[in-house]
Amino acid sequence: xxxxxxxxxxxxxxxxxxxxxxxxxxxxxxxxxxxxxxxxxxxxxxxxxxxxxxxxxxxxxxxxxxxxxxxxxxxxxxxxxxxxxxxxxxxxxxxxxxxxxxxxxxxxxxx
Amino acid sequence: xxxxxxxxxxxxxxxxxxxxxxxxxxxxxxxxxxxxxxxxxxxxxxxxxxxxxxxxxxxxxxxxxxxxxxxxxxxxxxxxxxxxxxxxxxxxxxxxxxxxxxxxxxxxxxxx
Numbered sequence: 704x705x706x707x708x709x710x711x712x713x714x715x716x717x718x719x720x721x722x723x724x725x726x727x728x729x730x731x732x733x734x735x736x737x738x739x740x741x742x743x744x745x746x747x748x749x750x751x752x753x754x755x756x757x758x759x760x761x762x763x764x765x766x767x768x769x770x771x772x773x774x775x776x777x778x779x780x781x782x783x784x785x786x787x788x789x790x791x792x793x794x795x796x797x798x799x800x801x802x803x804x805x806x807x808x809x810x811x812x813x814x
Numbered sequence: 815x816x817x818x819x820x821x822x823x824x825x826x827x828x829x830x831x832x833x834x835x836x837x838x839x840x841x842x843x844x845x846x847x848x849x850x851x852x853x854x855x856x857x858x859x860x861x862x863x864x865x866x867x868x869x870x871x872x873x874x875x876x877x878x879x880x881x882x883x884x885x886x887x888x889x890x891x892x893x894x895x896x897x898x899x900x901x902x903x904x905x906x907x908x909x910x911x912x913x914x915x916x917x918x919x920x921x922x923x924x925x926x
């Protein structure tokens with residue numbers, strides 16, 4: 704069964720901490736995405752990558768960075784976590800021209 | 815847990831009835847459309863897709879209809895079951911673009 708795996712379902716971090724969210728896909732997809740999802744705001748794109756070591760900013764990149772050193776892995780980094788980054792984070796992958804496969808999500812709480 | 819559907823339009827249907835969820839899209843160049851289902855606390859799951867050279871596609875208990883003239887997409891669920899309760903999103907893509915654009919979603923509530 705093909706899948707996108709996010710390393711944590713729930714995380715609690717302190718304000719100011721550096722936070723790493725990991726995502727791995729086993730479908731050899733070239734595209735990978737990070738979204739955050741908040742009530743009433745829908746899915747908002749943070750960053751995406753269409754190839755190894757390539758990245759592009761999405762709609763809300765501020766306060767985040769990403770890393771894609773290998774095709775199967777796309778990491779989201781919160782450089783200095785803040786309470787307004789408390790959210791559900793969703794990773795997805797795709798082959799161009801096809802739909803996304805999403806991970807199960809990571810619910811991050813910053814206290 | 816916190817619901818992603820707190821401020822979404824809600825469709826309430828009785829178990830066994832058919833459900834129709836609608837979506838309007840804005841990009842005339844979009845040629846690929848997808849419906850996702852998201853249950854509380856989980857990631858969105860692919861349900862069915864359709865390309866612009868078709869106007870209807872059927873899956874198991876689901877049908878997607880595409881009206882390109884009015885840029886409208888709908889998802890029909892036959893004999894709705896309690897397990898169908900979720901938030902449903904449409905998404906659109908254009909050409910070889912890698913990114914999809916997502917709708918805000920509709921919450922489907924199935925009453926017994």
